[in-house]
Amino acid sequence: MEKSPHSVAKINNRRHSCLLRFPVEFKGEVTSILFSLHCIPMYAVTYSCIVIILHGFGAISFGTVLLITFKTSEAHQVRWLDSITANPLKRLCKAGSSSVLQRLQPLNKILLRSKLQNYDSSWNIDILPSTYPPANLAITRTQKRPGDVIFVFHGGCEFFEAPENGNVIYDPVNRTVGSTATFSCSSGYVLSGNASLECLETKEWNATNDVSCVAECNRDETQVTVLRRTCMKTCVTAGDCLRGRPCVCDGVCGLSCIPTARVNYCDVTLVQVDNTVVTLDPATLVFGTVATISCSPGHLPIGGTREIQRSCLGNGDWSDGSLTCIPSDACRNPPEIENASHDVKLYYANGESLRYSCNSGYASGSNSYLRCVDGNWSEANIRCIAVQCSPPDATENGRKDGSGTDYNDRVSFSCDQGFSLHGESVLICQGDGTWSADVPECTDTCRNPPEIENASHDVKQSYANGERLHYSCNLGYVLGSNSYMQCVDGSWLEQVINCRAVQCTALDTPVNGSKDGSGTGYNDRVEFSCDQGFSLHGESVLTCQSDETWSADAPKCTAKSCGYPGDINNGGIIEGVYTYPNSVTYVCDEGFTLNGQTTRTCQTTQDWSGIAPSCNPVQCPALFTPVNGRKDGSGTGYNNRVEFSCDQGFSLLGESVLTCQSDGTWSSHVPECTGYCQKPREDVMWVFNDSCQGISVQPNKCGLSYLCDDGYFPINQKVIWSCSKGIWQKNAEPICST
Structure with missing residues (x-):
């Protein structure tokens, strides 16, 4: 709603004026305006004329009756004035000086005659439409200079008219801070916009008044599915939508959140078709834009509808509708010719020729074309005549049944006893005037032996009575029963011949190995491999052959051999197996000790682990000479001997001879020589x-x-x-x- 200019009430006299301004938004009928006029005159004056100037009442129609009451602070000097029409300017002067003045009761002399006897006289003016209660506006007084006082009226929040097909209720009615405005709609209409507003301390409503009452708009899921519509988010009010989108009716989609202000919302090229003119309203291509489609000059619509309208929908598509326009000099609906057909098109351009083709069994007897001339077809002079086949000959040693020669007529043939029919037994007269096959023959020889699946035979033009025809199975198949057919009186004696697929026996997986492939049919391959440390002995790939045997025996996986690891001096190997993953153990001869690993293992590389050990001679610790005695011999090797003796006067206590043993120890302790x-x-x-x-x-x-x-x-x-x-x-x- 636009704000109206400040309303002004101005009272003039000879020496001073009191000016009042009404910064109030007015629309519709005005509620009561209450104010007090406080003038501070330099001295007492008498008011002989009052001028009231009303601005901002543009929404009030001419002839609206306002009730204006003037009164001074002295109760006995109250005067009334009524029936003032709402013109921008009215002068209220002496009684009888203006034809627009009317009084409720006789008054003597002038309308108002009063002096302001003090500095605080007050005037009240009430504007009271008969159907509205007072507005109770608050007043703030601001003194500018002596004799000029400005009053600023602070009313409540803006007054809203009830929406079309709806109502608004204010609570309380004066629209002061905290008041609410509640909107509702009549039956059959639903509310679009904010259902309730609140008056804030700033004398403004908490949201924009975007309320309207629209006809009920519910989503029809059945039609949405039938029309394959894509619907936007459903809503009840704008509060259900995001990013400030309004809640509007979108056809079968019902109330939806639609960005109604977005331009180029729908693609105009989707409604621009050949030979048409498109007019957009509005041209900005927003939601709801209506595209009116009509035929371009020189073209006519098909179907009688001269123009259609399609609307921009909420999902950016256009509502359904189509208009087809063709050149005004084009031809449609070519004449039908008996037993003939032609290409079918929507229309045929001026000057275009249309060719007719006779149906099967009929031949053209005259012209086969029509021509479009200025929207009309040329004269039709086209005939399609039924075709005739020449009568077929009778067959020797047989019979013919049927004599018709028209299109689709049939003639059947059969042979006398002892003869067989070679060829088709039924001939049909075709659309080109020829029979479907040559006349068959009746002979006592055989022809066309039966084909056996997966088998072949020698090919001859005919086979004599009693002759046998041998079949052989194709590669990969073996004969399962009888191998020949016999010709008897011109017919093949029925025999059962069967060529079954080759099947080899299933192959086992080798021990310590694996098998890739399980097929046993002809040419199937099975590959073999061995586990680590084992070698394949035999063919690695076996193929199933046509004789149902494999191309070789199944291979085996044997352990890889590392060979004999070799001898060592003064030792040897305990007898063992020299293949993967076995081990050998080394031992030394008596009197020798093993230096290195006791065992070595045969590896997958067919190498022995580590290196061979060595056998070193046993060494006993050196022996000392006993006190008061002697030692004979210094060797410390295996089986070395050392002899002991004592000085004179001493005797040997212990063994006189010590021997180095195989475990590296002496046979006894060193003896002592005692006195x-x-x-x-x-x-x-x-x-x-x-x-x-x-x-x-x-x-x-x-x-x-x-x-x-x-x-x-x-x-x-x-x-x-x-x-x-x-x-x-x-x-x-x-x-x-x-």
Whole structure:
């Protein structure tokens, strides 16, 4: 809605004026405007004339009755004025000075005669349409200068007229902050746009008034399917749509969210067809644009409809409709000629010739063309005459049944007993005047032996009575039964001949190998391969042959051999198998030790793992010479001997000969050379251990302790002497005391 100019009420007098402005949006009938006029005069004045100027009431029709009430602050000076028509300017002066003035009751002298006796006199003007309650507008006073006061009226939110076929309800009715405007539609109409608006503190509604009441528009899924329509998003109001799209009716798609402002929404080339003129309304090609299609000059429509209209739909397609226009001098519907046909077209251009062709069984007897001349066909002088075949001859030794020679007539042939028919038994008269085949023959010879599937035979023009015809099976097939046919009285004696497909026996998969292919038919191939470490012995590919045998025996997979690994000095190999994946074990001769790996394994490369070990002679540790003795021999190898002896005065304790054994150890420990100790003191009684041999001379390791005579007691009870290398080792001297 456009905002109207400020409404102004201006009161003039001789020395000062009071000016009021109404920045209110008016449309339709105006609600009550209440205000107070506060003037601050320099001195008291008398108002002899009032001028009211109303602007912005353009929507109020001429003749609208306004009720205007003036009153001063003094209650007894209230005056009324009524029946003021809504012209842009009316002057209200002395009684009787204007023909437009009417009073509700007689008044003496002038319409209004009052003086402002103080600085706060007030005037109220009510504009009261009979059907609307007061608007209760608020007033803000702004003083500009003495004698000139401007009043700015702050009303509620904009007044909306009810939509066509609908209604609007304000709650509360004065449209102040917080008020709501609720729209509704009459029965049979649905609301499009915002159903409810709210008045904000800015005296503006929270959304644009885009409300309209449209006829009910529901989506028809059946028609959508039949017409193959693509529908946009369904909606009830614009609030259901995104990106500000309105909710509008889109035919069978019902209410949908459509970008109605988008130009070139539909492709005009889709409605531009040959020989037509297209007019767009509007030309911007928005949703709903109507394309009116009519024939171009010099062309006429087919079917009587001179123009059609197609609408731009919500999915960017055009509504259904077609118009076909042809040149005005063209020909249509050529005449039908009996037993003839022609090419069919929508129309035939002026001067174009149309050729007729006689149907099968008929031949042209005259002209075969018609010509289009200025929209009319030339005179038809075309005839198609039925064809005739010449009568067929009778066959020797046979009979003929039928004598017709017209198109599609049939003649049948049969042979006498003992003769066979060679050729077609039925001949048909064809459209070109010839029979469908030559006249057959009746003979006692045989012709055209039966064909056996997957078999062949010698070919001759005829076969004598009693002759046998041998069949042979094609390559890949073998004979399963009788191999010949016999001619008997001009007919082939029925025999069962069967050539079945070659089948070889199924092949097994070799041990330690694999098989690729399982076919057993003729020329089928089976490939063989071996697992790692095994070699194929035999053919790798076998083919099934025509005699139902394979081209070779099935191959085998044998383990790969690494061969004998070789001998080693002073050792050998424990007997084993020299193929993959077996191993051999090495051992050394007695007196030798193995240096390297004990075993080696045969690998898939037919090589032995690692390298062969060696056998080294056994070595015993070197022996030392005993103290007080001698050693004879220094060898430490296997079976080497070392002899030992003692110096004079010493005896050998242990083995005198040591031998190096196969395990690298000597046969015994190194012996010792031991001496003898002298007889110990005789003033004590000695006790010898088992190592002592006598009391005169004591060997090594001989030990003794002492005893005291009767009446004496040992002072050192733990005296122990031992003989070591001919010397007594003493820990103390024996002492006996009473």
